[in-house]
Amino acid sequence: MSNAQLILLDKRNQPVKEYLVAVAASDGLNIKGVEVMASPAKGEKSLLNASIYIPPLEKFDYNPKKLVAESLSKLIIGEETLSIDSFIERCSEDPAVREALTKSITKFSKNLEKLIKEFCVSDVIPLIQESRNDALFKLKTHAKELKGKNIVCLDIEATNISTDPEADIIQVSACDINGKELFNQLINPGYDIPENDKHNITTEMVQGQPTLGQAWDMIHDTLLEADIVLAYSTESDFMYLEKSAEKKMLKFDLDYNTWLDAAELSKDLIGAMRWHSENMYWFFKTPKLTVAYEEVLGKPFPGDAHDALADARATVELFNAMLEKGKQSKVEEKKPKKQQEQITNNPFAALAQLK
Template sequence: MNSAQLILIDKRNQPLKDYIVAVAASDGLDIKGVQVIASPAKGEKALLTAGLRIPPLEDFDFDTQKIAQHTLDQLLINEEVLSCDSFIAQASQDESICDNLRKSKHKLALAIEALISEFTQSSVTDLIRDNRNDALYKLKQQAKELKNKTILCLDIEATDISTNPEADIIQLSVCDLEGHEKLNQLYNPGYPIPPNEKHTITTEMVADAPKIEDCWPDIHALLQQADIILAYSTESDFSYLKNTAEKKQLPFELDYGKWLDVAEFSKELVGAMRWHSERMHWFWKTPKLTIAYERILNKPFPGDAHDALADARATAELMQGMLKLGANSDIKAKETPKADAKVSNNLFAMAFAKAKKK
C-alpha cells in the first residue's frame, strides 16, 4: 500500500535565538537545519527535499497561521522557490504517490505552524509590537503639534559625506509639506565634482550654476521663515549648512531645535530591530528613504532617488503618510505603573498583598 507523505525534519540542535527572531520579523529567513521531505514510505529514500523560507513576520502581523501557509508555498530547491503543489508534482510522476503526498499537506501545515509559533511567541515580537505602538502614539501627538505650523522639507546633495567639513553643497531643494517647490538649485563648488554614488550631478551640470555664497541670503531667509524643518536625517543636512556658513563666513541663525528627523519616525515605525552584541542592547536600523516610502505608503518611490527635490518631496509625502497613520490610530499612551503600596511588617499582610497582585 502506498504510504507516501510529506514530512518536516528539524535538525536544529539549539534553541531559537532572539536575534534570529528579530531578523525573521523584518527580513524573513531561510531556516537552516529544517527540511520538507517527500517520502514514498517510512524508512525509504526521499523522493525530493526542500528547505523553508519564512516571510517577514511583520508583513503578516505575526499571525502564525498566515505565516505558516505562506511558508508552505515558499519551498526552496537550489534557490528555486516552489509552491507545495509544484513540489509534489516534481517529487513523483506516480499519481497515487502524489495523491498521498497531497493528503498529508494538512499534517505538514500543522508541523510548520508549530515551528512558526516559536518565532511568533518569542518575547522579541512583543518588543517590536510595543515599539510600533509607541511610534504611532508619537506620530499621533506630532500630528496635533504640527497643526497650523509653517513646515518646510529640505534635502541636500553634496560633494562628500556630511562628516567631511570640506564637503560642498551642490544641490539644495526645499518644498512645503504638500510637495510644492520653494527652492531647487544647483551650485558650483568651484572645482571638479568627484564621482559619487549618492548622486548623479556632474561638473558639467553645474558649470553655469551660481556659487552657494551668492544665494545664501535667500536660502537662509527661506529656512528662517519655517516653524518646522523636515529632513530625512536632519543631522547631515544641518551639518552641510552649518559647515558651509562657517567655511564661507556666512550668517547662520538656524535653530536645530526646530528640525524634525523623518528618518527617526520611519525607523521606529518600520525599521528592523537588531541586537548589538558588543553594547548588549537592541537597536533599530534606519531604513533608506526609498524603502521607508515604499513600505509605509505601499507604492513605488517616485522620481529619481538622490535628486534633492525628488527626495524632499518624497520625505514630505512620507511624513504626511506617517502623521495620518498616527492620527487615525487608536493607540493610547501607556499608563505609568503605580508604585507598590507600602505594606506593614506583618508577614501575613505582605503575603496577602503579593497574592492579590498576581
C-alpha cells in the same frame, strides 16, 4: 495507492535564539537546516527537498497560521521560489504520488506551525510591539500638533558625507508639506565634482549654476521662516548647512530644535530590531528612505533616489503616510505610574521633596 508524504526536517543544532526572532520579525528568515522533504515511502530516497522561509512576523501580525500559509507559497530550491502545489508537481508525474503528497499538506502544516510558534512566543515580540505602539502614539501627537504649521522638507546632495570637512553642497532642494517645489538649486562648488555613488551630479551639470554663497539667502531664509524643517536624517543635512556657513563665512540663524527627522520616525515605526552584542542592548536600525517609502506606502519608490527634490518629495509623502497611520491607530498615551511617597529622616531631603 501511494505512501508518499511531506515531512518537516528540522536539523537545527540549537533552539531559537532571541536575535533570530528579531531578524525574523522584520526581515523574515531562511533557517538553516529546516526543510520540507517529499518522501515516496518510509526509508526511501527523497523525491525533492526545499528550504523553509519564515516570512516577516510583523507583516502577518505574529499569527502562526498566516505565517504558515505564506511559507507554503514561498518554498526555496536554489535561487527559485515556488508554492507547495508547484513543489508537489515537480516531485513526481505520478498522479497517485501527487495526490498522497497533497493529502499530507495538512499534517505538514501543523508541524510547521508548531515550529513557527517558537518565534511568536519569544520575549522579543512584546519589546517590538511596545516600540511600534510608542511610534504610532508619537505620530498621532505630531499629526495634531503640526496641523496648519509651515513645514518645509529639505534634501541635500554633496560631494561627500557630512562628516567630511571638505564636503561641499552641490544640490539643495525643498518642498512644502504637499510636495510643492519651493526651490531646487544645483550649486557650483568651484571645482570638478568627483565621482560618487551617492549622487548623479556631474561637473557639466553645475556649469553656470550659482555658488552656495550666491544662493544662500534664498535657501537660508526659506528654512528660517519655516515652523518645522523636515528631512530624512536631519543631522547630516543640518551639518552640511552649518559647516558650509562656517567655512564660507555666511550668516547662520537656523535652530536645530525646529527640525524634525523623518528617518527617526520611520526607524521607530518599521526599523529592524537588532542586538548590540558589544554594549548589550536591543536597538532599531534606521531604514533607507527608499526602503521606508516602499514599506510604509506599499508601492515602488518614485523617481531618482539620488536627486534632492525627488528625495524631498518622497520624504514628505512618507511623512504624511506615517502621520495617517498614527491618526488611524487606537493607541493611547501610557498613564504614568503613581509614585509612592518616600519617607525620610533627612530634613534636607524632605525639603527637596516639597519643592
